[in-house]
Amino acid sequence: MNEIRTAPNKYEKILENNNIKPTAMRLLVLQFLLNKNVATSLTDVENYFAKSDRTTLYRTLKTFVEKGISHKIDDGTGITKYALCEDNCRCEIDTDLHLHFHCTKCSETVCITEYKIPPIHLPKDYIAENVNLVVKGICDKCNSK
Amino acid sequence: MNEIRTAPNKYEKILENNNIKPTAMRLLVLQFLLNKNVATSLTDVENYFAKSDRTTLYRTLKTFVEKGISHKIDDGTGITKYALCEDNCRCEIDTDLHLHFHCTKCSETVCITEYKIPPIHLPKDYIAENVNLVVKGICDKCNSK
DNA sequence: TGCCCTATGCAACGGAAGTGCATTATTTGC
């Protein structure tokens, strides 16, 4: 497509593989999310990139979710968080959905990807399309302090 | 306490048993919640009691939660819902917490009290205090239409 | 009756998500 350009770096590749045009802002946000290992709110991103506009960041995160490299997290705080998906995640029920842990002490939300959500039993005629499991409590870091 | 008064009806008893002064508004809201078998938002209550004030209803629901006859539900829609607890519910993890089902078709949220939340495995040093499990999909009513 | 405490009603605030639109940057076709 653009052989003339410099070879895309790691971050550009991630975006391009998911049909996201790698603009400067998107690359920075992607990098920021990759470096953070906790779920990140729009406000978090906004504070980090003080110079940039909230709407742009909002739409950047939205694009990431729509294109499937990130997922939205509702951790019950009322503030939407975002976290990058694991490789090969298709955000599908029974295979990809993991639980989220919100620490009431440090207020951080993390993805617990090691443990998938156990199979949910539903009454007759109910069809599950999506599952959100949030555990609140004390995280390992705060617990060991 | 007040032998002179008319014997308290079913609704008054519920409130008095939980140290809630049975005012007219509270009795009406309680009755409304009892009749609805789906989780109810403040706006729902507000629309039903068109004459009453939003704040009063808000605080009524808040009181119900604080006194333990109702629980707050975060079903991921961003709108807080309320539902009356089952009898003897102490809202405790591993015994009382049930899952909530949000139907994407009729937009209603129901408590699935028949199925408790399965035991959650957490990595080392994590302490669970609260669990919120929301399943989204198609409910039985919408599915059979 | 008068006091006190609680419940209620009105108004306003605040945070966060989301939208409309003009501007700037980047492709694409010629």
Place this chain on the structure above:
DNA sequence: GCAAATAATGCACTTCCGTTGCATAGGGCA
């Protein structure tokens, strides 16, 4: 290389919901 088209960005503004402050009304109790 230039102009048109398309996409991304930035600013302003709106909306929605939860929440709080404060003044008023009501009900129990001395």
